[in-house]
Amino acid sequence: MNLKKLRTYGLFCLTLIVFAFAQSCSNNNDTASRLQLKMVDAPGDYQEVNVEITDIQYNTTDSEAGWKSFTPASGYPINVDLTQLVAGNSLILADQIIPAGMMHQIRLVLGDNNTLKLEGIDELIPLDTPSALQSGLKLNLNTKLEGGFTYTFILDWVVSESVVEAGTTGMYNLKPVIKVNAEVNSGSISGLILDDAQNALDNVTVNLYDSNNEKVTDTMTGAQGNFLFQGISEGSYTIKVNENGYDEFTIEVEVSVGEVTDAGTLSLTPTP
Structure with a gap:
């Protein structure tokens, strides 16, 4: 094979490689979306509200078998004082590339290390989580994720409605009330x-x-x-x-x- 034909053949092979790579990137963009979960706080009259999140899951199939876990950069558990998420402060719970398609629900699974601090009291008060929520708090998204796009959902944790005093026992229950809205909307x-x-x-x-x-x-x-x-x-x-x-x-x-x-x-x- 002479030098001219060799150059032509090499250029042809290089073109095929570039086309295949571009096609692969295009396919990935069409089939994957970036999903971010950002948590903010609507505060209550408390010095601290400390919650422990042991898992964050998403469901694209609308069936119990379809739950998959996010993998946050800092790992689990995620411990946060909700009272700090004000004045523009927020917490990125998840930022991950996932398959495009219908996003039905996300689920927050809480641990047992949840505490409350009241004004004038130094020690932390345990926050009990009802057994019905130990499998996780489900939040409806029902949003179609288009391939190649980024979606950010704001999770507004309403602390004033989430901490409930248990009668006159001096104990408190954690019954999360979270509002979800898409940042794009x-x-x-x-x-x-x-x-x-x-x-x-x-x-x-x-x-x-x-x-x-x-x-x-x-x-x-x-x-x-x-x-x-x-x-x-x-x-x-x-x-x-x-x-x-x-x-x-x-x-x-x-x-x-x-x-x-x-x-x-x-x-x-x-x-x-």
Whole structure:
């Protein structure tokens, strides 16, 4: 074979290899999606709410046999103080490439190392998990995952409804209430709360109401007075702040999909 034919043959083989590689990448993009689970907190009146997550599973077949586990980078268990997930802080529970297709449910399996800390009490109080939830808390997604796309779901853990006092025994039960929203179908609201002297107010509860005056969720300000609502559906909302020692403050905002609505600076006026 002369040099000219050898070069032509080599170029032909190289073209086949590049085409095969591109085709393989295309097929992978068509059959796989990236799924992220991000946890935030709608806080309650507690110093700490510590939960232990021992497994996170997903189901694409809508049958008990179809559950598969995510493999978080830090491994299991995942231990988190939910009260820290405010003012824009969040926790990535999972970030993984999975087969494209219908995503029916995810399931959080909790361990036994769940505790509560109340103001003025140094020791941690055990949080009992009802036996009905020991197999895991199922959350419905019912979303079709298209190949080659990234999907982020916001898991808003409503602590105020999740911690239940067991009568007058001094014990508490953990009955998780978690709202799920797709980040791609939602927006966010940010803002800053100051006093009349323009000092940042931290640990202030910020409430969010929909157009029907139904409470959607709440959050708390951070050390710099900032707050952030994530995973909020498109529409009109009212922010209400009822802080002891200050007049009630309300402001209306509009949320658009994929955008962060800036509520601006909310200056609270001291109550005479």
